[in-house]
Amino acid sequence: MIQDIAPSHLDITYHPYEPDEDSRILFFRQGELLVLPSPKNDGEIDFPKYDGAKRFESGYTYLFSIDRQRFFRVALTEEEMQTVVKAEKNAVFCRRSYFRTARPKALAFAAVTGLHLNGWYEKNRYCGSCQTKLEADERERMLRCPCCGNMVYPRIDPAVIVAVTDQDRLLLTKYRGREYKNYALVAGFNEIGETLEETAIREVWEETGLHIRNLRYYRSQPWGFADNLLVGFFCDVDGDPSIRMDEEELAVAEWVKREEIPVKMEDMSLTNEMICRFKLDNQ
């Protein structure tokens, strides 16, 4: 999965660090991130290094570290951004989806985590209660309103992924009207007042009309592509396996036999890992 970058490790703990000469700077513009593709054209990426000479008015915000390398964001005016783009040869702005296949994986994970954090900073410039400009807290990653004391923490939307099995068959779905066209599993957002187990039961019922039993937690995954924390469960169908598909949400919902499940060469998503686990009879 995208977060499996061992022996490297992403440390998200906030510190009020300043950049050093080995730091990487993440430059964002309209939801895109500035990338330096390898001149060898081999799919490898890097990010601009901190250059002490580049002093921007808005300053640098520490995001996280991967091993000893620190990553920062800086919010620039369009004019300042033009000077950065000119100085960095071959630099290109990339959308989130680009990082599904970018390598090395540790930097793809850094990119998506940076995009998630940057989106949160950009959407929380002002207090939602009294519209005063928010200020960054010194000790933790939190924005505080100096007027009314409102505290704004990073936003993470929890969602479940559910692999429903019926002996040697797995319930596979395809979303309706989405860019992503491959097989998926039942998935959906946790609602206020609901446990994750209740979300799994509700989503399977809403999307396919199936009852489930023997729900078991598998793994979770930070999924910065959509600001989620994904929580994966396996379970068995309970009773009648006839599917009543939610046609507004899904284009396909069907039972697929273990040997007929298509294998995708992809090591980023929890969904694909769970599908592969079932195929290898190893969940």
Ligand SMILES: [Zn+2]
């Ligand atoms: Zn306020």
